[in-house]
Amino acid sequence: MKRMTGILIALLLTATPLLAADSIKIGAFFDQSGRAAFIGTPTRLVAEMVVDKINAEGGINGKKLQLVLADTEANPTKATSIARKFIYKEHVRAIIGPTLTDTGMSVKKVVHKGRVPIFMTVGGDPVIMGGDRFGPFDWVFKSPQRSSIAVERLFIYLKKKGLTKVALLNAADGFGKDGARWMKKLAPKYGIKIVSQESFGTRDTDMTSQLTKARNANPQALIAWTIGPAGSIIAKNKVQLGIDLPLFQCHGLPDPKYIELAGKASEGDRMPATKLMVVDELPDSDPQKPVIQEFIRLYREKGYDKQFPINTHSGYAWDAITIVANAMKKVGTDPEKLRAAIENTRGYVGVSGTYNITPQDHNGLGVDSMVMVQVKNGRFVLAE
Template identity: 40%
Template sequence: MTSRHNQVKKTVAALGMVAGAMAFGATTSDAADPIKIGTFLSVTGPASFLGDPELKTLELYIEELNANGGVLGRQVELIQYDVGVDSKKAITAVKRLVSQDEVDVIVGGSTSGATMAVIPIVEKSQVPFISLAGAVAIVEPVKKWTFKTPHTDKMACGKIFEDLQARGLNDIAMISGTGGFGKSMKGQCEKLAPAYKINIKASESYGPKDTDMTAQLTKIKGIDGVQAVVNAGFGQGPAIVTKNYRQLGMTAPLYQSHGVASKKYIDLAGEAAEGVRLPAAALLVADMLPDSDPQKAVVQTYTKAYSEAYGGSVSTFGGHAYDGLQIAVAAITRAGSTDKAAVRDEIEKTSGYIGTGGVVNMTPEDHLGLDLSAFKMLEIKNGNWSIVK
């Protein structure tokens, strides 16, 4: 943890305790109550690679907002609960955010499992909720009070299949995590495959605690005609798959999901990651974008601010939190108040927002607002990202 991170007032509350609030400079002389933004994130545990940059991003930009006078002349207060990867803790946290903390909007939910678990609560409570998780089921079908910023698993399948088509590869195998995201992406790929003329010849899976996927990959290796392998998963599992893949001498192209779109995946997989392809946001290749790309200035500015505050590389996951916060703040500003129904309506009207994940155009029928053009197909070369031309 950097010294800057220590200096930022924050709450990383255990669920057995009442969460404190971060006021970032608010004083007792403030004329108006603060605007309360609630969040529940996987700050610790196996999904901390998601929650840690998300929390840091929210802290960084809320501090900046307050330094510049807040929103609607009011300070912004972040109330945060660390739920790890426990959906039950997520439910407890969101109930607390809604009923006890009385937040105005929720920006959070690092994992698909945690997000799906709390949707019934936010829908019943009628609190605007912007999720930071990937599963398409979060927004399809549309739920009135629920939105999201990350590209969906369905989009990831589509982007991967486009690339497979371009390479003349049609016969594939899949290996998937058994968690919420892995199951969801596997299902979405199976549904989309016929439209792209992709034939899934085999499908294997691994659990969140598995440390060796050699047996599953050996089965795939023994199947004739497999031209590529797609791994639907996130966390350490895909890195293990990648290492085992190379150890077995498998040479067919290996694709990962956007769920590993951070430098941590490359670090964990090491040299075995060379040549792996995955769809990801432009944030990872900010300096490689042409000057004509409308996202370039946004992702470069975010990268600079985050790196200066915390050091290290940025991840798309922190970028999702940035987009969620900006969309929420813009909606509150347009609404001119924190009236929940008005803010919800303004989130739904988000149009032309240029973020780290793409250009967002939401509608009553689309609570994500991104299409496949928001994804870049990346390939790992010499231990770093490169854009597939």
């Protein structure tokens, strides 16, 4: 009996590495709780959905992808701890996430030191900006459009409409500051003047003071740069104050939740968005259209849309994981080779755009990946 037990233990010990060798670990951490859970939770569901699809189609050269999931709770310190665990304990081959720009910045140094590619699903640009101020980004990529691209898309529209004097209201977090930085930098290029700038906390529940100051600067339009409920509060406060100016939100707010929270106050509001929000209005010649339609079909088959309606954030994890998986199929999981393969992604048609990543641009999306949308009769349509 003892001899049989010893044989069984030996078999289990030798089998364990074989089982591990049959899968490739990818760390995935999102805000499944905290102030951005409304983005992070459905992002996790999409991450699981795309991994299931990849595995059903044969995985990575016969090996299954295995997600190692964690909740950052919108906490930069926790995100840093999770990133270290992914790298040094779980030995993941790549990381997907996190959700917020601030948490993304907190793990930037960790992945650079650990030399593991990370494909973030954050909105702000600092994660892929270098220099003394932001630090190296060699191992960092991101799937949402850069803030600079969203600002350009917005400014092109404003210039076309003859709206050249704007008042800016931005959140005081990393994402809001990033948007404000790019607007001030790019405004002269498009002949736009920022006549007022006010900031607010992401958890503030009233922005009437900031809106009053903005109105007193006599702008032709208002621009708000934030995600979450704060954007809806601005829309409602604007109507409550009787401010008769067009309101433009950022690329993080095209979401049915915005309309739900702001109610009738959202009617007419415009913002840059991914084509995902208006797929039915895209011409059949657009290469993204069938990709987006397939994504929506799978999302609805899973039933995710019942709790988390499709929004502009929905495709970010899909694109991030697919690009990483495509690179793994080409070069395997050696960190240096994988990083280089991701960096050389060209012509990948995704849910959020066609990606052409370069050593200088670890996002790879252009202005043509975005459209301007507006709220009309309680839904998003292409802006007029």
